[in-house]
Amino acid sequence: MKKFSNDFMIGAATAAHQVEGNNVNSDFWVMENVPGSMYKEPSLDAADHYRKYKEDIQLLVDAGCNTYRFSIEWARIEPIKGKFDKNEIEHYREVLEFCHHHNVTPIVTLHHFSSPKWLISEGGWESESTIEYFINYCHFVVSELGDLIPYICTINEANMGKQIAKIMKRMTSVNESDQAKKPDNADVQVGLNVNMKTKMEKYYRALGEAFGMDPRYIHTFLAPRTENGEKIIMKCHEQARRVINELNPTIKVGITFSLYDHQALPGGEESIKKEQYEDFLCYLPYIKEDDFIGVQNYSRKIHGPDGVVKPVETSRLTKMGYEYYPEALGNVLEFVSKHWHKPIIVTENGVSTDNDEERVEFIERALTGVHRCIENGIPIIGYTYWSLLDNFEWQLGYAQTFGLIAVDRSTQKRYPKQSLSFLGNINMI
Template sequence: MKKFNNDFMMGAATAAHQVEGNNIYSDFWTMEQVPHSMYKEPSLEAVDHYNKFKEDIQLLVDVGLNTYRFSIEWARIEPTKGDFDKKEIEHYREVLEFCHQKNVTPIVTLHHFSSPKWLIIEGGWESESTINYFENYSRYVVSELGDLIPYICTINEANMGKQIAKIIKRMTDTNGTNQTQKVDSGDIQVGLNVDMKEKMENYYRALGEAFGMDPRNIQTFHNPRTDNGERIIMECHEKARSVIKEINPAIKVGITFSLYDHQALHGGEAFVEQEQHEDFLNYLPYLQEDDFLGVQNYSRKIHGPEGVIKPDEGTRLTKMGYEYYPEALGNVIRFVSKHWDKPIIVTENGLSTDHDEERVEFIERALTGVHQCMDEGIDVIGYTYWSLLDNFEWQLGYDQTFGLIAVDRTTQTRHPKESLSFLGNVKKSGLNR
């Protein structure tokens, strides 16, 4: 029996825009609503977590879990530039206080993909001014709520824009054949509609009208990012960390990254080294004063002499098109630990499937890898499964089912899955193997 100690943080994660509903001041709300939208459907009420958060956290508590990672929505806190909404900060105070009442450790993310619409109009994530705007937002949240927050992730998947840039490059790369390369949904760890080239022109024209600006200047967090944008993201992180430590030095501060388990066949070693550098290693100079690192992993990529090798027809895939490979998590933790000697929190790990027994198996195998890493002396202090609830998977809408809890969106009724109880039993009793 492999047991996790009592202090180990185990639970589940959500993101505000994906679960709360009616995030009307955000850039994503705008992008979902425009004509020719690349989004399969709009988020609308999502799964109404904004109003049902107590019920949802209680379901987590009832099975024995002790940690909840969630994001505070910047577009709610600052719906227009410089105007902070006291009612909304009090909402998140209520969420945090409920966590503490239930002995649940809250891990708060300040930015999880969605941004205020006004921020994009001001230049978005390629604009120098965003550094100051994010600093001001962080200062307000931590000044108001910092005494209730033990852990803060400043930015979720800070490397996502770079990963999307590589995907877009592959989509538009003709390799001299005038045929664009096929890109699969499993190529990136986020709900991105990759069948989009022919629709993009109409979509961006509509976006330009909705944002009132040249669509070429619209820079959301999910836009392909330049090197300058990469710097801006990481300086946002540094400014937020500085503010947090100034206001409340006891808060543990980190950031999260989307990390694949990159594996090399003979001849693929250089590709793996390049991917590991681009995904993680080049960010290390910005992280030296962080307290922990958030690792987010869903699958692996295998590289040969020509680059990524696509899974063959017999490969077991998840509903998102990733290879079903729970062992990737342990491998990624080991890779990170070679370059990072502070605590690691698995801030996301999971799969989309219509068969919950696959999720149970996935969790067991992934957590076996986590436990092995801890036995090897790696300082892993927490694991939050993605996601607590079936939710809005960005451009792919509501079809993807990552959750430990199913939701009937016609009534917003919760239906806990066996995997929720299984994860709780692992926390209480350990792994069977």
């Protein structure tokens, strides 16, 4: 494999709720712990990264990586509306300082799926008031920590509401007996178990009691959105970018999108055009003033005349159930570059597998695609593998293993995998 330039950012990513543990003031904590929860298990201590971040970042450094993407948890910073926790901001200051002391470039995400419980009770991601709340949170974080943050992703996978809506629509259109024989796992990338019909009523009743509101109006970030909800997400981004630029214009600001490699069978071209517009192209007006874009990709989708089709029986599948196809990343980067001419960071790309040799192969094949794109003039400036640690994969719990580092959750002992060394030494191959 050809080497990357010395200034290329290479490392791994995490999200606060998935690794830190005990995020008790968040909406996800509520959803995991209510009676009849749709979650396989609660997050609890997660990977205890809140206390063990130095050990984890040191393992990243020792492997040869130079970049760490992580999120600051809004529910920790503002556990009660309007009340900011200085102790928590100091925690993230220490994380950032540790990165800098070890020559690790931090890429900070301000919102990675989880929100404060109070925000959801105030109307969540369908309420105009969320724009103001998000800006207040961003203003506080950047005022306190901006000098330590070179890159900010305002919102992780801003298009996820649409993708979840598509999953739900496909789920309801599939005959339940067929679904029982072979679930449609093409969309499992988002980490959701959508086989929830039998438990839904009890679950939402419990959520309504927990959030103190009619369950019909519970709008978490990972809920299907209205068009107005989509606009609220992007207004949050635009206003956050404005505030960040005013407070510290040296910070590079972007947003991330979940993107598939769309490939057509005969007659599938129009289906592809529709999904590419909905998942990416419609957002371009909102991000034209951004400094970079975060691309997140895990697999491809095959389209026929009637839309997305399942992988063929002989397809190689990941532990998550979607197609093992590392070449998807390079193809997505080429697509994005036709519409976006500023820097690109691969903010997530990875594979869940119990066979680390498969992970090494995945990384090598994916980065071969990144190399090809750079050689073709596409301004890709970084790659952060998902994820640094085996972690809490939302509704799927702890069974999925994306990490470069295994975690024994009974002891919280770390076991670095060969894939971590492979990634860190990629420029020496």
